Amino acid sequence: MKLRMRTRGAQGIQSGRRTGTRVLAAAGMALATVATVGGCALPGADIKVPSPTLSASDSYNPNDPTPSETPTDEDTYSPEPENTEETFDPDGRNDVTGKDCDFSRSLGQFTYTVSITNPSSQNTYSYDMVVNWMKAKPADGKAWGVHQRSITVGPGDTETYTAKYSVNWGNNYGQFWYTCQITRAEKTKL
Structure with missing residues (x-):
């Protein structure tokens, strides 16, 4: 009976050691994640964020602010010609x-x-x-x-x-x- 208890105890101790190691490892990873996200990463750490990929239809053309639509007459602006002729009133x-x-x-x-x-x-x-x-x-x-x-x-x-x-x-x-x-x-x- 002692042997059984011991075996159970041995498994319990080994199991406890494994659980403690797992807890320490998880805490360390959580601390590293918080430090990285919070800006406290090691100076040599280089984090690269992938840039968004754009398709040809997503690009911006400043000369055509609405590339998905065909321009209409309402989209264009033509200023009215200025009246440069002076009016003359003899009075x-x-x-x-x-x-x-x-x-x-x-x-x-x-x-x-x-x-x-x-x-x-x-x-x-x-x-x-x-x-x-x-x-x-x-x-x-x-x-x-x-x-x-x-x-x-x-x-x-x-x-x-x-x-x-x-x-x-x-x-x-x-x-x-x-x-x-x-x-x-x-x-x-x-």
């Missing part, structure tokens, strides 16, 4: 601004500062200007005075001048009302 009042509508009692003179901006980048224009100092009260459509002048303005330039109209009313000005109006700015190409 140049939109090109003109006025400021400082005034009357000097000491000089007996109406003044109005007029600025003309040529919107063209290519053409020079002549502007035939008419400035009126109109009665404001009563606003009967009559003018106190009129100033006329032609002025030439180059492409993209602005010309400013002061329109003037003198009156000879002596010292009998009294109280009167007036407005300044640019009534004509006819423009012609030069």
Whole structure:
């Protein structure tokens, strides 16, 4: 009976040694795997990751972003041609601004500062200007005075001048009302 026990014990001991060795080997392999994956592998270890393989249909062509489809008219872009021809409006009042509508009692003179901006980048224009100092009260459509002048303005330039109209009313000005109006700015190409 002792012999049987011993044999069983011997097998149990041998079996235990084998199990312990297996546990140690498995733990060592697990540690090596964790160290390799975690970046703590030995300096000489060279790990090669296989690159993905591409077939001819998987390659990328920057000139054809959708190689699997046939291009359509909607896929192409053609910019609209730019309109390089300038429009011409002979009524140049939109090109003109006025400021400082005034009357000097000491000089007996109406003044109005007029600025003309040529919107063209290519053409020079002549502007035939008419400035009126109109009665404001009563606003009967009559003018106190009129100033006329032609002025030439180059492409993209602005010309400013002061329109003037003198009156000879002596010292009998009294109280009167007036407005300044640019009534004509006819423009012609030069």
